[in-house]
Amino acid sequence: MKKDDFSNRINNGALRPMDMKGAKGRVTYGILSVVMLLHLLIVCIPVVWMIMLCFKEPAEIYSKTPTFFPKSIDLGKIAGLWNQLEIYRYYLNTLIVAVGCVIFDVGISGLAGYSLSRLKPKGSRVYFVLVSITMLLPATTAMVPNYMLYKDLGLLNSYIPLWLIAGMNMFHVLLFKSSFDGLPLSIIEAAKIDGASDIKIFLKIVIPMSMPVVVTCSIFTFNGAFGDFFWPYLLITDPEKTVMGVRLFEIKNSNLSMDKQMVAALFTLLPQAIIFILFQKQIMGGINIGGVKG
């Protein structure tokens, strides 16, 4: 009886419940399960190993016969490294960068998407075409001229360029546009008749009704900013202002022992992991609506 139930559940893909009546189908399912399991091991083992390393003493890591499990699991050690490596300071810096990036992204891309979708000013097609073109341009070519611009404007060691870069996410403009396209027109018309301004309509009606796309874009932008490396590495040379991703790179290139490096790496991905767990639905939903990683 139980077996029947199980074979009925195999109806998601090319294998059908009928297949499970025959040996061939069962063997196929078995092989697929093994492939899945192997893949999950490849995904999980490095991460678990990394967590194990965090608890090990350098002597344990660099011994001739390293073991998988640490001798002791001491959370106090991690807390100690939080202070010793001054992670809190880099967290604060990175948080300022990431929150700013979200505000710039949602503000700039959201408004532009709204205008493209609802106001459609004369000539906005030009902008729309440019958006589509710029999405195809490689980013590397822009590296040096943009660096020179930031340098000339005196924006080195400032977070402003990082925020501006987050604000020119053309993909998010299109994402916002298509989300606003789906909003019921009647509500906006009603508000307009009541004399609400465009900005007021945007803030009071459009944004609350578009929360899914706002949340999705915010999450992708926040996560991207929190682990960002390249531009912060180029622009922020003041150690007081360094962000987490760059700090981790410095730690990797320093002579700190492997356990400390791993704790730093763990702290770098912790915020993303927490956000992923909390907002899994939105992130997976974002993949479905976007079809492209923001």
Place this chain on the structure above:
Amino acid sequence: MLHTSEINLATKKKKKKLFTRADISGWLLIAPSFILMCVLILRPQIMGMVWSTFEMKGFQVVKFVGLDNFKRVLTNTDFLQTFINTWEYLGWSLVIGLLPPFIIAIVMNEMAVFRKTIRTLVYFPGIMPAVAVSVLWAFIYQPNVSGMLNAILAKFGVEPYGWLQDGRFTILYIIISMTWSGMAGTAIYYFAGLQGVNNELYEAAMIDGAGFFTRLRVVVIPYMLPMLLVFAARQCIGVFQVVDQPLQMTGGGPNNASMSMGLLSYNYAFVNYRPQLAMVVNVITFCVIMIFTLIYNHVDKRASENM
């Protein structure tokens, strides 16, 4: 009377003003995005090309020198090696990175139990920032016995191996680490795409006597092919610009074995302080990528027509 005067006023307005008030407020909302796009995306593409023909002192433009910078870059002995390396990155990424996410997505889709848990675990490496992945894989590839792969090899009595220090395969190993985290997102996209396949098609193929793999061939592959091609093109464009991973994992070493065009340009600009040469490298990269982009555009158009 009032009616006609209103119409007159409206037509007058239309003739007089190119933009109405509504147009202006619409453009005001677009303005920040438009300005950023012009200043940070379009301008640098053009200036990068222009300045690649100028002599520079530090980051100051000095004078026009024509193609001298190109001559200097192309005659540098490192350039050819780097150019070939970049194609090697691309080649390995197509060999290693193209099919595994698709296969994993198909396998995920067949699973009857723990589907949500599997999806979460498969996606997990995708949320790791590139730096954290580099640190993790630097440990995995550690050349001595404390590294993960060598520790596993040691269990089978195999001597420790140099991994990233073996110049013949450094690029392959970097691509493996990139695939480990990069395929997570791609697999989830494919998985989401597979949800769109109508189950009745499998049943129909089954009635025709098609086995599991034949069903995949006749139902899944045709359905997913456009998406696969788009991701392949996008992967080519991305990998050809690779900078972060070689910079973080090997610094381009050993002996320039993992130097990429992106990293070479980075080194020219920010290590040697000769940005004009960096821009030359970028112009060359740009040309190659534009070819990819044209192909991508073609494929994407065909894909969206089919979908």
